[in-house]
Structure formats: structure tokens, C-alpha cells
Amino acid sequence: MIVGIPKEIKTMENRVAMTPGAVGAFVRNGHTVLVERGAGVGSGLRDEEYAAAGARLVSADDAWAAEMVIKVKEPIQQEYKYLRDGLLLFTYLHLAADKPLTEALLESKTTGVAYETVQLDNGALPLLVPMSEVAGRMAPQVGAQCLEKPHGGRGMLLGGVPGVEPAEVVILGGGVVGVNATKIAVGMGARVTVLDVNHSRLQYLDDIFHSRVVTLMSHEANIRAALCKADLVIGAVLIPGAKAPRLVTREMLPCMKPGSVIVDVAVDQGGCVETIKATTHADPTYVVDGVVHYGVANMPGAVPRTSTFALVNQTLPYALSLANKGCKALRDDAPLARGLNTWQGQLTCSGVAEAFGMSCESLSGVVQAL
Known part of the structure; x- marks a missing residue:
């Protein structure tokens, strides 16, 4: 051929x-x-x-x-x-x-x-996994940069310093992107909360991170409460081949802190945040209701x-x-x-x-x- x-x-x-x-x-x-x-x-x-x-x-x-x-x-x-x-x-x-x-x-x-x-018979997505791993590991890095004041953020260091509290990171989805994002966010010293609809997945996350993360069942009330305390939100949900579910609505944004950041890794499947739109590495962010949105649809292209x-x-x-x-x-x-x-x-x-x-x-x- x-x-x-x-x-x-x-x-x-x-x-x-x-x-x-x-x-x-x-x-x-x-x-x-x-x-x-x-x-x-x-x-x-x-x-x-x-x-x-x-x-x-x-x-x-x-x-x-x-x-x-x-x-x-x-x-x-x-x-x-x-x-x-x-x-x-x-x-x-x-x-x-x-x-x-x-x-x-x-x-x-x-x-x-x-x-x-x-897709394998067990539901695994072998050709999506490597880029999900890359994007998941990048998400806390780009989120940390967006939190810096010159990039429009709150002016926070993700891991804080002795005597100053770290940032609150909320990760929506505990799949491949979510696990990799959690690894990096925990490693950078942030306080991390992960939400997922699968209780077995939450048990797995609790086990592998040895209680260093908070796990919550993903439903509207928990999402709303998590957003209100978040400094950085990472969208990491996936339905294979389908449009991503909208978990964060426009009317939820006012409860978020001014200068907080959303990184929606699901943007190439439409995004799990209502206000997200696809952006590029050349112009990666924009602000809605005081919240910095990062919507680059080809994040792994940066590495x-x-x-x-x-x-x-x-x-x-x-x-x-x-x-x-x-x-x-x-x-x-x-x-x-x-x-x-x-x-x-x-x-x-x-x-x-x-x-x-x-x-x-x-x-x-x-x-x-x-």
C-alpha cells in the first residue's frame, strides 16, 4: 500500500x-x-x-x-x-x-x-491513552502557569510555601487524564479533590494515592461545592466517541474565586465546561466571569x-x-x-x-x- x-x-x-x-x-x-x-x-x-x-x-x-x-x-x-x-x-x-x-x-x-x-473488549482506549497521559500531566503545569498574575490568575503558587496554604485543585474525572493530572498536582504540593461517577474508581484513587487526595462522587451538588473552593479546575471526563457531558454550567461560575483557572482537557470532545471553547497554543486563554479558561485542543502538541x-x-x-x-x-x-x-x-x-x-x-x- x-x-x-x-x-x-x-x-x-x-x-x-x-x-x-x-x-x-x-x-x-x-x-x-x-x-x-x-x-x-x-x-x-x-x-x-x-x-x-x-x-x-x-x-x-x-x-x-x-x-x-x-x-x-x-x-x-x-x-x-x-x-x-x-x-x-x-x-x-x-x-x-x-x-x-x-x-x-x-x-x-x-x-x-x-x-x-x-476500543478493546474491556473498554480500554489504547490509542487515546498515551495522549491522555501527556495532557493529564500537562494540565496542572499549565494551570499553575495560568494561576500566575502575569497570566491573569490569582497570583498563587500551586504548592504554596511553608506558612502559606497551597492551591486547591479540583479534577473532574478519575480516568487516565484524571489520574495523571492527580499525580502531578499532588507532586507539586497542591490540595487535590477528584470527582468521578464510579465508586470503584474512587476507591482505586484513594488506594493508590494513600489518602493524599479527597475523593467525591460526581453529582451537581458536589461539583458546585468543589468549584466554590477551587483555585484550579481540571476537566478530565470522557465518553468514548461522544460529546463530553456538561458538568460545569455558566451559572456556576460566579461562585468561583476571581482569577481562578479552568483547564478543560475534554475540549476536543466539546468540553465538560459550558463556557469553554477551543483555543490554540498561540492564544491559549480567555476570561469569563473573572475565571481564566484554558481550552487548547491539542495540548500534547506543546511537547x-x-x-x-x-x-x-x-x-x-x-x-x-x-x-x-x-x-x-x-x-x-x-x-x-x-x-x-x-x-x-x-x-x-x-x-x-x-x-x-x-x-x-x-x-x-x-x-x-x-
Whole structure:
């Protein structure tokens, strides 16, 4: 198969979908890999390294002309022109928060397989985990910076100092993002409260953090009470493939302290905060009702070298399977099949269909027809 790796063009997105080592694996399996010139520069990977691994260095048009295109982030509007019938696209899509892209994929009849909905039988999301780990660990760091006065915050040090109390950090969600955010926030010396709807998850968090965090069942009354004392709120909720639930409403914000901060990691799935909107690394924050909002939708793009290698470690086996077998790989691999979001102008992800009130084809029926 001819596989294309275009350069990411989202604002300040420096990750790349394939390392030179991964290129070598594709070449050894008999595939042709077309890497856009400069695609890996942001991650510290030179064109010469890709060429030495067997890739052909090409233009963006040529990379997108491949049979399968592997990316990191979803296509943005400038890239819609490349979508077409017969193209197999393997990348993060996050369609439940992006109706224009959903419509573009359906109209073009592009086959879209989304990293974030590849799901193991036990519910784990293997291709979302590495970036959730990165974003979770970044969230307290960027939140701490936003709390600084020059960035519009309350002027607090997250961990305080002897004789001065630390910041109160509230984390909504105890999954992969939440656990990693808790690790860093606790390590920085903050007082941390984690809310989740799953009691077993709260028991797990209490065990692994040895009672160094407060755990609360996530419901409106507890969320509201937690917000009123918070200096930093981290949104870390996820419903696979679907739009994030709105846990923090606009009318809750006035109870928060002036200069407090919200970092909504769920923003690429629409966000769990009503007042959140997607921002960029170039202009990451804005203020609503005195609360600083951080809504960067590609947080791991700020640490591209770490993120690229972490992502490719997980995507490579699935990408190779798609290259080796084409769409028939979906029939042989149930977790990979769950990643199918669009096919032949049909929507196959129920979470996306529910978000936009669209019809959805049976995934099992589509997969059997491949």
C-alpha cells in the first residue's frame, strides 16, 4: 500500500504521525511511505532520517494522494480538499465536536478510522491513552502557569510555601487524564479533590494515592461545592466517541474565586465546561466571569517529541494491520473496527450520530460488508 504522512498544519502542532523507525517497519512489510518534507522537524526528526529509513520525501499534495493517510490531528478546513472516495484516513477525528468535518468526510465518502474510538473488549482506549497521559500531566503545569498574575490568575503558587496554604485543585474525572493530572498536582504540593461517577474508581484513587487526595462522587451538588473552593479546575471526563457531558454550567461560575483557572482537557470532545471553547497554543486563554479558561485542543502538541514517540508506540501495530490488509483488517480486529467512524458516506459511530441527530449505520453490518 502507498501510505502518506503529511505535515500537521494546525496552529503550533508539531507532532508527526510516524517516526523513522515506524517508516522502516512499513518498508520492511513491502509498503511505500510518502513523507511530506519537514513533517518531522517539529518533533526533532530530520528529513534525512526518514529518507534513510526508506521513505520518499514529497509535497503535501503527494502525501495526501496516497491510498492511506496517517495523521495526528483531524483534517482542518484547508485539508478538506484532499478528502475523497477511496481514501483511508487514520488519525484522531473527535467528530462529536466537529460537525463540519463530519459532513466533509461523509460527502467525500472518505473511510475515517479514529484513534480515539479504537476500543478493546474491556473498554480500554489504547490509542487515546498515551495522549491522555501527556495532557493529564500537562494540565496542572499549565494551570499553575495560568494561576500566575502575569497570566491573569490569582497570583498563587500551586504548592504554596511553608506558612502559606497551597492551591486547591479540583479534577473532574478519575480516568487516565484524571489520574495523571492527580499525580502531578499532588507532586507539586497542591490540595487535590477528584470527582468521578464510579465508586470503584474512587476507591482505586484513594488506594493508590494513600489518602493524599479527597475523593467525591460526581453529582451537581458536589461539583458546585468543589468549584466554590477551587483555585484550579481540571476537566478530565470522557465518553468514548461522544460529546463530553456538561458538568460545569455558566451559572456556576460566579461562585468561583476571581482569577481562578479552568483547564478543560475534554475540549476536543466539546468540553465538560459550558463556557469553554477551543483555543490554540498561540492564544491559549480567555476570561469569563473573572475565571481564566484554558481550552487548547491539542495540548500534547506543546511537547511534540515526547508525544510523537508515545503515540507511534501505540498506533504502529494498528496502522501496519490496515496497510497489510486494507479495510479487511477491520473484520479481523474488533477493537480496530470500533475505530471506524465513516464509510462510503455513512456514519458508523453512534456517539457522533447522537451528538448531531444523524442516522447511523450498524457498525457490525458495515464491517461484515467490507
